[in-house]
Amino acid sequence: MIRDDIKSATITAMKAGEKDRTAALRQISAKIKDRDIEERTSAKAIPDDELVVSVLQKMAKQRRESIEMYDAGGRAELAAVERAELTVIEEFLPQMLSEAETVAAIEAIKAETGASSMKDMGTVMGELKARHGAVLDGKLASTLVKAALS
Known part of the structure; x- marks a missing residue:
């Protein structure tokens, strides 16, 4: 521990x-x-x-x-x-997800949830935090999710 x-x-x-x-x-x-x-x-x-x-x-x-x-x-x-x-x-601190790993996780969640617009940002971020919360850089994730959904 x-x-x-x-x-x-x-x-x-x-x-x-x-x-x-x-x-x-x-x-x-x-x-x-x-x-x-x-x-x-x-x-x-x-x-x-x-x-x-x-x-x-x-x-x-x-x-x-x-x-x-x-x-x-x-x-x-x-x-x-x-x-x-x-x-x-x-x-x-545990090793944080790299930018490439974060992008891959975002793309997987987008595919699973069918997210396609900025309206879905909350859904994608929520799922991303649920799966990778401890090793996720929230600021980087937010930026990448915005880019992926715009």
């Missing part, structure tokens, strides 16, 4: 004296615990790895946005910190 990998990586980083890596791993663990607390009141249970992956994806997205803003604002030192955290986060 990804959660166990994160715990063991935290222990290894602490023993090695890697302060930045340890801090990033502890931040990941804290976000996962926050999400666990939120899920206690939820009616449906989410499998553990899916929960962890969704937390990691959200954290990675936040880091990418911060990097863009820091680079645009000329704050290279802050962007470097965010890049280091993003590297640690990405270690635990």
Whole structure:
């Protein structure tokens, strides 16, 4: 399980004296615990790895946005910190679908559902997320679905 990998990586980083890596791993663990607390009141249970992956994806997205803003604002030192955290986060994310794999999945769903116009975008995106949610780059998928249906 990804959660166990994160715990063991935290222990290894602490023993090695890697302060930045340890801090990033502890931040990941804290976000996962926050999400666990939120899920206690939820009616449906989410499998553990899916929960962890969704937390990691959200954290990675936040880091990418911060990097863009820091680079645009000329704050290279802050962007470097965010890049280091993003590297640690990405270690635990499953390999994302490539652009070619995403296009193939979109074409398969289009063929199955008979989607042909922009009206069908919600159907295609919903099915795409249901099948490949954990390994799907939503921004890329949205762009490719729009291109495929226009």
